[in-house]
Each structure stands twice: as C-alpha cells, then as structure tokens.
Amino acid sequence: MTKLELQHVQKHFNTGMVLQDINLTIDQPQIYGLFGRNQAGKTTLFRLITQQISPDSGAILLDNQLLQHNANRAQEMTLSTQNSVFAPNLTLAEILKWAQKFQPTFQHNAAKKTAIAMGLNLNQLYGRLSTGAQIMFKTIFALMTSAEIVLLDEPTLGLDAAARDKIYQLIIDNFTDHPRSIVIASHLIDEITNLITQVLILNDGVISVDTPLDTLLAQAYILSGPENTVKTLTLPDKLKVTTLLGTTTVLGQGTLPKLPADVTLKQPNLQNLFIGLTQPENTMRGVTS
Amino acid sequence: MFHFNDEEPIYQQIADQLMAAIMTGSLAEGDQVPSTTAIAKGYQINPATVLKGMNQLVDLHLIEKRRGLGMFVQTGAQQQARTMRQAAFSRDFIKPLLQEAKRLALTNDQLLKLIQEATISD
Numbered sequence: 001m002t003k004l005e006l007q008h009v010q011k012h013f014n015t016g017m018v019l020q021d022i023n024l025t026i027d028q029p030q031i032y033g034l035f036g037r038n039q040a041g042k043t044t045l046f047r048l049i050t051q052q053i054s055p056d057s058g059a060i061l062l063d064n065q066l067l068q069h070n071a072n073r074a075q076e077m078t079l080s081t082q083n084s085v086f087a088p089n090l091t092l093a094e095i096l097k098w099a100q101k102f103q104p105t106f107q108h109n110a111a112k113k114t115a116i117a118m119g120l121n122l123n124q125l126y127g128r129l130s131t132g133a134q135i136m137f138k139t140i141f142a143l144m145t146s147a148e149i150v151l152l153d154e155p156t157l158g159l160d161a162a163a164r165d166k167i168y169q170l171i172i173d174n175f176t177d178h179p180r181s182i183v184i185a186s187h188l189i190d191e192i193t194n195l196i197t198q199v200l201i202l203n204d205g206v207i208s209v210d211t212p213l214d215t216l217l218a219q220a221y222i223l224s225g226p227e228n229t230v231k232t233l234t235l236p237d238k239l240k241v242t243t244l245l246g247t248t249t250v251l252g253q254g255t256l257p258k259l260p261a262d263v264t265l266k267q268p269n270l271q272n273l274f275i276g277l278t279q280p281e282n283t284m285r286g287v288t289s
Numbered sequence: 290m291f292h293f294n295d296e297e298p299i300y301q302q303i304a305d306q307l308m309a310a311i312m313t314g315s316l317a318e319g320d321q322v323p324s325t326t327a328i329a330k331g332y333q334i335n336p337a338t339v340l341k342g343m344n345q346l347v348d349l350h351l352i353e354k355r356r357g358l359g360m361f362v363q364t365g366a367q368q369q370a371r372t373m374r375q376a377a378f379s380r381d382f383i384k385p386l387l388q389e390a391k392r393l394a395l396t397n398d399q400l401l402k403l404i405q406e407a408t409i410s411d
Contacts, residue, residue: 031335168333176329176336194299194334214298214341261388269295 002063002076002148002181003027004049009058011048017041019048020205022058026149029179031171031195033186033213033270036202037278042185043081045202046151050079075103080142081153082135088127092137095126105146114140118166132158139167143174149181156188164191171195189271199270203278213270220273221256224249225263233257239276251276299334303342311351311362312370322352322360349373 009022019041026032036042047053049060051067051074060067062076086095092115100108115122118136120129129137139155155171156164172195175182183200186192199216201209209216223230227248236254243249251268259265268276293302310316325343329336343360346352351366390400 030337165333169330172333172335173330176326179336194293194332194338197335197337214300214338217298266296267298 001027001029003061004077004149004181005059005061005064006049007059007061009048009055009060011041011044011053011055013044017044018205019044019055022048022205022207024200024207024210026181026183028198029181030197031175032181032183032198032200033189033192033196034183034200034202035186035189035274035278038187040202040278041205042202043083043153046079046081046153046183046185049151050074050077052079075145076147077149077151078142078145078147079151079153080135080138080155081151082157086126086138086141089125091123091125092120092129093122095141096122099141099145103145107144107146111140111144114144114170118163118170130158132160132163135159136163136167140170143170147180150183152182152184154185154187156186156191164188168192168195189274190269193270201274201277209277217267217270217273220251220253220268222249222251222266222268222272223256223259223263225260229260229262233259233263239273240279293332300338300341300345303328303334303339304345307342307346308351308370308373311346311366312374314367316362318362318364318366320362321358322362324359 004024004026006022006024009019011019017039022045034042034045044053048055051060051071054068062070062073067073090098093112096106096108096111096115099106099111112122115137118140120133120137120140126134126137135155135157136159139152142150142152152171156167159167168191171182171184184192184196193213197213199209199211199213200207203209223235224247227243227246230248230250234257235250235252236256238250238252240251241248251272253273256265293299297305307316307322316322322343323331325336325339328334328339343352347354347360349369350363351370352360353363354360387400395403
C-alpha cells in the first residue's frame with residue numbers, strides 16, 4: 001500500500017484562499033470523503049498532491065520520500081478534476097488507446113466497456129462532450145488506471161440523478177473489486193455517505209476532521225425536547241441550537257448526560273453534522289445560546 | 290431487502306435487516322448469506338461497512354463464516370433472532386407508545402382499550 005503524507009503543508013493565493021497547515025496521511029485501502037465549503041481549498045489540495053502546483057512550505061511524502069524527488073512514482077496517484085483536460089481534438093477511443101501506451105497497466109478494455117455502458121460514444125471528440133459527459137469520462141479514466149491513490153474531485157458535478165447513480169455504482173464496483181485509496185471530494189454529502197468509511201473535513205485552512213465515519217457519527221448527537229427542559233441540561237460541544245414553537249433542538253458532539261424522558265435523541269446524518277462543524281456561528285439562524 | 294433510514298448507522302441497519310430476514314425465515318438456517326461484495330454492489334454501500342454489519346451477527350452467533358465459502362445462517366438462529374427482537378420490543382415499541390400516550394393524556398385503561406380494539410379489527 002502506498003503511503004501519502006502531507007506535513008505542515010501551506011499554500012497562499014492572491015485571492016485570499018489559503019491552506020494554512022495541512023497534515024494528512026492517506027495509506028489505507030478505503031474510500032475517503034473530503035468535504036469543505038466552497039473555496040475551502042479541496043481542489044488546491046488535490047493539485048498539490050499531484051504536483052500540479054507546489055506548496056509554499058511543508059512536505060509531501062510518498063512512502064516517506066519527498067514527492068518532488070520521485071517524479072517516476074507519479075503514476076501511483078491519479079486525479080480527476082475539472083481542469084485536468086484531455087486533448088479536445090482526440091476521440092475518446094484515441095485517448096484510451098493513448099493511455100494504454102503510456103500506462104501499460106491501464107485497463108483499456110474495461111474502460112471502453114464502462115464508457116459505452118454509461119452512454120458515452122467512443123467516436124466522439126472529447127472537446128465536443130458536455131461538461132457532465134467530460135466529468136464522467138474523466139472519472140472512468142481515473143478508476144481504470146492502476147494508481148494506488150485515486151483522487152476524484154467532484155465526480156458528479158453537473159450530472160443528473162441517474163448519471164450520478166451510475167458514477168456511485170462505478171466507484172463501489174471498482175473499489176470492491178480493487179480495494180485502494182480513493183478520495184472523493186463532493187458537496188453532495190448525503191449521496192456519498194454510504195460509499196465512504198473515512199471523513200476528511202477541510203475547514204479554515206486545516207484538516208479539521210480526519211475520523212472514521214462511524215466514530216464521527218457515534219460521537220455526534222441531535223436532541224430535542226421542551227425548551228424549558230433542554231435549557232437546564234449541561235450539554236457538551238454544542239454546534240447549533242434552534243428553538244421553535246417551544247421545542248429546542250441541539251446539534252453537538254460529545255458524551256451526553258442522562259437525558260429526561262421527554263428529550264429525544266438521534267444520531268445526526270453526516271450532512272447536518274458537516275453544516276454544524278463548518279458554519280461560522282455568526283451566520284447561524286435561530287441561535288438562542 | 291434493504292430500506293435505509295437516516296437515524297442509525299448503516300452497518301447497524303444491515304445487521305438489523307439481516308436479523309429480520311433470519312427471524313422471518315427468508316434467510317433460513319443453513320442458507321448462505323448474500324456475500325459482502327453482492328450487498329455492497331447491490332446497495333451502493335462500502336464493503337467494509339457491510340462487513341461490519343455482518344460481523345455483528347457473527348458475534349451474536351446468528352451467522353458463521355465458512356472459510357472460502359462465505360457466511361451461513363447458524364442452526365437455531367431463527368429462534369435466537371426472535372428472542373433478541375422480543376427483548377428489544379419494550380424499548381423500541383412500548384416505551385415510545387407510552388410516551389406518546391402520555392403526551393395525549395390517555396389513561397392506561399384507554400390505552401389498553403385501544404390495543405384491544407386494534408387487535409380485534411386486525
């Protein structure tokens with residue numbers, strides 16, 4: 001298993017977007033979900049890992065060796081993102097043939113079969129594809145490489161529900177047959193929760209969460225009950241408190257005290273928890289404490 | 290087989306639904322449990338999550354792993370699954386029922402009458 005490590009990686013842009021201090025290890029055959037608000041720097045993080053841009057400071061290591069000294073190992077990682085483009089004047093079939101030439105381990109036949117099954121026409125020029133079809137093709141392409149680490153940046157951007165479903169199916173089928181590290185960045189948290197086992201949250205320039213999904217959710221709570229009862233409770237790490245019609249709902253993390261019978265407890269879903277964890281407090285609605 | 294909700298961990302729901310299938314007999318004792326791979330691909334769930342759910346049933350001795358063959362429902366699993374579900378019945382159904390009855394200001398007598406009426410019309 002290839003081990004990718006980012007140590008104190010920092011990257012500033014003129015636009016103000018910034019990665020402050022990224023520490024991250026990707027070394028397990030599992031599907032990681034990478035989540036962050038718009039402009040959090042998810043794509044930048046992927047481009048740093050694949051050496052399309054260089055960090056201002058910090059180290060990116062592949063199996064304990066600095067990545068910039070190991071250009072020959074670049075094929076162990078593959079990235080599908082909006083700006084990674086194939087030549088627009090080549091057909092899909094030509095691109096796949098070319099891939100096989102450069103990467104002998106590229107699964108040429110499976111790629112062709114999958115592309116056709118997903119409704120792509122192999123004789124079409126890449127540049128003539130719709131945005132959605134291009135993303136679909138790039139995702140198929142990335143998954144058909146033998147890379148040990150596959151980075152998928154918004155693999156369902158611009159796709160309709162049926163097409164997204166096909167992409168999720170492709171990812172799970174591919175991972176089940178060939179377990180490796182797959183990192184999916186997506187805003188559609190609800191849709192990919194079942195695909196992933198490790199949650200990464202990029203917030204305020206750092207990886208603020210790097211936790212197994214089950215552990216993260218088991219530590220989180222949503223409780224609701226009569227306003228007067230909930231007010232008296234001492235609750236750990238409250239992320240969001242909403243009071244409406246005499247009922248108070250609290251989203252938070254931590255071990256709860258014994259709750260009165262009229263307070264109900266649920267486990268939040270990942271999307272709700274993500275919102276609570278990444279929404280600056282001053283923009284919250286309905287906050288009462 | 291699977292219908293997922295938002296309120297419990299997915300691995301728990303997989304364990305619960307396999308247990309329900311064993312209890313009703315749709316997965317009979319001695320039957321092979323669908324493979325982790327088949328469930329993962331069929332329901333778009335991470336195979337590690339599916340395995341975690343199955344391992345819960347292995348720990349409860351409802352299913353067993355036969356090396357190289359897969360998972361099978363153990364002898365006596367149906368009765369055991371039923372016993373376990375019965376034990377959880379009060380927590381999962383009776384307590385929420387009583388809670389709602391209390392909010393509706395129903396007396397115990399009214400509640401019992403409602404249960405009897407529902408039993409008759411069923």
